[in-house]
Amino acid sequence: MKQGFDVAVVGAGIVGLAHALAAARLGKRVVVVDRDAQANGASVRNFGFVTVTGQARGAVWRHARRSADVWREVADAAGVEVLQRGLTMIARRPEAKAVLEAFLETEMADGCAWRDAEALGDRLPTRGGGLGGLTSSVDLRVESRSAIPRLAAWLEAAHGVAFLRGAAVRGVETGRLETSVGAIEADAIVVCPGDDLVTLFPDSFARAGVTRCKLQMLRLADPGWRLPAPVMSDLGLVRYLGYADLPEARALRARLQAEQPAHLEHGVHLIVVQSADGSLVVGDSHHYALTPDPFARDDVDALILDEFAQVFGQAPPMVLERWTGTYASAEGHSLVETPMPGVRLVVVTGGTGASTAFGLAETVADDLLNLSDGAFA
Structure with a gap:
C-alpha cells in the first residue's frame, strides 16, 4: 500500500516531532512513522527541562535559544503547560562561583545574573550550603x-501531520520507505532513530563512534515547598560545556575530584525540577555502553540524593519512582548525515534533545528542502 507525502519522518521522539513541525510550518504534507504505539524512549524519560543556560558555546547554544522560543510559541496551542521558568544554578564552592562569574562575562549569559545566598529566597525555599547562585530567565x-504525546496530537490535529504507529521501517531509499505495513513514498525523508544504532x-x-548513555532518575514526594525554576549545582558545571569549557572550570573539577570522586566516576550531577502535583523529578547519572x-x-x-541533601540542606523526601533511560551518545552535539539524496539521518548525540531539537530541525529543514532564503531565520 503506497502513500505519498512531501516529507516522511522516521521516529516520533522529540527530534522526529521537531522535524515534523518544521516541515508542517512550511505547508508540507508530513507523515511520522514509529515502531512503538506511544512515546516510550528518552523523550519521555527525562526532566522535560529545556536548558539553554550552559549549553555548548556556538551553534548548540543558538539551537537551544531557538528551541526554547519554539516551545513557548507552541505550548499553549498544544496544551503543554510550562511548569517552571528559568534556572537556579547553585554554587556550593568558591571555585564554582568563579566559573559562574566567568560565564556571566560571555555572550551566553543573556538573561542571567548572580545573586548572593541571601538574595535567593524566592528561588530556593530552603537554606543549604550555597554561596549564592546564577539565575536565568531563558530556560523552561x-x-x-x-508534553510529547500532546505535541504529537496537536501536530496531527492542527497541522494535518499523519502518524503511522506500530510500524517498523525496514529500509530507506531516496523517495521511499519500506515499512512493516507497506511502502511510503515521500519527496524528502528524515530518519530520527534515537538510540537505535x-x-x-x-x-x-559506527563511523561516528556513537554509543549509548544510561541514566538513573527518581521522583520524590512533594516536599511541601515550591520551586519556581529548576535547580542545578556544582557538579553540573563540569558536565555542561558552556561552563565546563571555560578555563575556570579546571580548578572546580580538581576540587570535585578530591571531594566527590564517586559522583564524578558515575557521571552524577544534580537537576531538580517540580511537577504540577508538587513531586520532584531528580537525577541523574551517566554510564556508557553499546548495550547498557x-x-x-x-x-x-x-x-544523587546526597547532592540533593547538600544543596537543599535537608534530607530528600520519600522516593516514589525510579527508572532508567538511554540515549545516543558521541562527541559533539549531533550526528547529521546525508546517506543518500533527499535523505537526512539526524540524531542528537547527548541528553539535550528537548533543549535543542526544534532549532536543529529548522536548520536541517532549510538544507533538506533547499530553502535558500532561510525560512526560519
Whole structure:
C-alpha cells in the first residue's frame, strides 16, 4: 500500500516531532512513522527541562535559544503547560562561583545574573550550603511524559501531520520507505532513530563512534515547598560545556575530584525540577555502553540524593519512582548525515534533545528542502 507525502519522518521522539513541525510550518504534507504505539524512549524519560543556560558555546547554544522560543510559541496551542521558568544554578564552592562569574562575562549569559545566598529566597525555599547562585530567565520546563504525546496530537490535529504507529521501517531509499505495513513514498525523508544504532544506517553510527548513555532518575514526594525554576549545582558545571569549557572550570573539577570522586566516576550531577502535583523529578547519572544493562544501582541513587541533601540542606523526601533511560551518545552535539539524496539521518548525540531539537530541525529543514532564503531565520 503506497502513500505519498512531501516529507516522511522516521521516529516520533522529540527530534522526529521537531522535524515534523518544521516541515508542517512550511505547508508540507508530513507523515511520522514509529515502531512503538506511544512515546516510550528518552523523550519521555527525562526532566522535560529545556536548558539553554550552559549549553555548548556556538551553534548548540543558538539551537537551544531557538528551541526554547519554539516551545513557548507552541505550548499553549498544544496544551503543554510550562511548569517552571528559568534556572537556579547553585554554587556550593568558591571555585564554582568563579566559573559562574566567568560565564556571566560571555555572550551566553543573556538573561542571567548572580545573586548572593541571601538574595535567593524566592528561588530556593530552603537554606543549604550555597554561596549564592546564577539565575536565568531563558530556560523552561515541561512534563515530558505528557508534553510529547500532546505535541504529537496537536501536530496531527492542527497541522494535518499523519502518524503511522506500530510500524517498523525496514529500509530507506531516496523517495521511499519500506515499512512493516507497506511502502511510503515521500519527496524528502528524515530518519530520527534515537538510540537505535543498528536498524538503519549502522555504518554511520559506527563511523561516528556513537554509543549509548544510561541514566538513573527518581521522583520524590512533594516536599511541601515550591520551586519556581529548576535547580542545578556544582557538579553540573563540569558536565555542561558552556561552563565546563571555560578555563575556570579546571580548578572546580580538581576540587570535585578530591571531594566527590564517586559522583564524578558515575557521571552524577544534580537537576531538580517540580511537577504540577508538587513531586520532584531528580537525577541523574551517566554510564556508557553499546548495550547498557537495565538495572538501577542503589549506590548511584544515593550519590544523587546526597547532592540533593547538600544543596537543599535537608534530607530528600520519600522516593516514589525510579527508572532508567538511554540515549545516543558521541562527541559533539549531533550526528547529521546525508546517506543518500533527499535523505537526512539526524540524531542528537547527548541528553539535550528537548533543549535543542526544534532549532536543529529548522536548520536541517532549510538544507533538506533547499530553502535558500532561510525560512526560519
